[in-house]
Amino acid sequence: MPAIEVQGLAKTYRVYQKREGLLASIGGLFRREYKQVHAVENIGFSIETGEMVAFLGPNGAGKTTTLKLLSGLIFPTAGEARVFGHVPWKRENIYRRRFSLVMGQKNQLWWDLPAQESFRLHKEIYHIEEGPFRERLDELTNLLEVVDLVGQPVRELSLGERMRMELIAALLHSPDILFLDEPTIGLDVVSQRRVQEFLKQYQASHSITVLLTSHYMKDVEALCKRAIIINEGHIIHDGPLAEVVDRFSHHKIVEFQFASNQIPGDLHRFGQVLETNPPRVKLEVVRNQIPGTLAEVLAHYDVEDVSVHERPLEEVIAEIFTNNRSRENETEGAGLPTEDGRASLSAQS
Numbered sequence: 067m068p069a070i071e072v073q074g075l076a077k078t079y080r081v082y083q084k085r086e087g088l089l090a091s092i093g094g095l096f097r098r099e100y101k102q103v104h105a106v107e108n109i110g111f112s113i114e115t116g117e118m119v120a121f122l123g124p125n126g127a128g129k130t131t132t133l134k135l136l137s138g139l140i141f142p143t144a145g146e147a148r149v150f151g152h153v154p155w156k157r158e159n160i161y162r163r164r165f166s167l168v169m170g171q172k173n174q175l176w177w178d179l180p181a182q183e184s185f186r187l188h189k190e191i192y193h194i195e196e197g198p199f200r201e202r203l204d205e206l207t208n209l210l211e212v213v214d215l216v217g218q219p220v221r222e223l224s225l226g227e228r229m230r231m232e233l234i235a236a237l238l239h240s241p242d243i244l245f246l247d248e249p250t251i252g253l254d255v256v257s258q259r260r261v262q263e264f265l266k267q268y269q270a271s272h273s274i275t276v277l278l279t280s281h282y283m284k285d286v287e288a289l290c291k292r293a294i295i296i297n298e299g300h301i302i303h304d305g306p307l308a309e310v311v312d313r314f315s316h317h318k319i320v321e322f323q324f325a326s327n328q329i330p331g332d333l334h335r336f337g338q339v340l341e342t343n344p345p346r347v348k349l350e351v352v353r354n355q356i357p358g359t360l361a362e363v364l365a366h367y368d369v370e371d372v373s374v375h376e377r378p379l380e381e382v383i384a385e386i387f388t389n390n391r392s393r394e395n396e397t398e399g400a401g402l403p404t405e406d407g408r409a410s411l412s413a414q415s
């Protein structure tokens with residue numbers, strides 16, 4: 067049975083729109099104006115037990131809204147969702163014990179109390195027996211290296227330490243599914259890696275199902291094999307993370323090393339010249355023009371070495387979001403590499 071099944075899920079918020087100026091706000095007393103925000107529109111996906119899936123999208127795409135729906139914090143406008151067979155917004159106690167939601171932007175621990183007090187509270191709320199509670203707390207504080215910090219008021223902890231405490235609180239009751247909403251936001255690279263390592267380790271030993279949103283592609287690459295990309299409330303990609311670059315990047319990077327420091331002057335004919343560092347040049351070439359480019363350059367110039375690379379995931383994702391080209395891709399199937407494009411990569415690089 068899949069862990070999560072979502073069908074036709076939609077959430078429209080009704081937002082009161084304040085009109086500008088005093089007169090308008092007096093007017094507002096009599097006639098309120100509302101605007102509909104379609105945060106999530108008709109999305110559907112299914113996630114297997116034990117999968118770790120990235121949920122990606124630009125600001126305002128509908129990621130947090132989806133996680134809130136799946137956690138039963140808000141009601142949908144339309145559609146269905148089941149998590150381990152439970153409808154989240156029915157808020158059954160039995161479901162509450164099966165999931166956890168961690169929001170990097172929100173503090174869920176008591177600010178003035180030591181984390182261990184919040185953990186105790188969790189123990190009561192979730193009816194965790196003393197024995198298992200001790201065991202889990204030991205395991206988690208050790209894995210996250212915060213054994214010495216649990217007695218300190220949360221407000222005195224660094225952001226990274228606090229995040230680790232949040233993760234402990236979220237996992238104490240051994241949920242089967244973890245919704246992580248930007249768990250590494252604001253953390254430095256070292257803390258980010260620590261959280262990634264922990265999640266990887268924890269997932270491997272407990273085969274928990276994870277749905278993760280993050281704006282850091284490093285998190286995603288470290289943890290997830292599959293990505294669901296959402297933009298303006300619609301899913302625009304659902305599949306292997308490795309295919310994102312294939313599908314959305316229209317270009318590849320071709321790097322030539324010429325026999326001498328004399329760089330041909332007409333390379334811009336083949337694509338954008340990204341970097342000239344004689345005798346090397348980096349070009350951005352449209353996928354299906356790579357074979358032709360290679361053939362022509364090799365035929366006319368003295369080339370010592372050549373390589374073809376994919377562009378980094380980070381860059382491709384950023385491009386999807388800024389250009390909003392994604393929908394074109396979906397409807398036209400553009401951006402999919404031609405057979406030629408693939409063949410050239412394996413033959414030439």
Ligand SMILES: Nc1ncnc2c1ncn2[C@@H]1O[C@H](COP(=O)(O)OP(=O)(O)OP(=O)(O)O)[C@@H](O)[C@H]1O
Pocket residue numbers: 079080081103104105106123124125126127128129130131132
């Ligand atoms: N409580 C709310 N009331 C009204 N509109 C909301 C509410 N929560 C979210 N929205 C709107 O719904 C849309 C989706 O928001 P959501 O928080 O799900 O985006 P997100 O993908 O999590 O973005 P981010 O990457 O910035 O966290 C946005 O346009 C947002 O303004």
Ligand SMILES: [Mg+2]
Pocket residue numbers: 129130131247
């Ligand atoms: Mg969000």
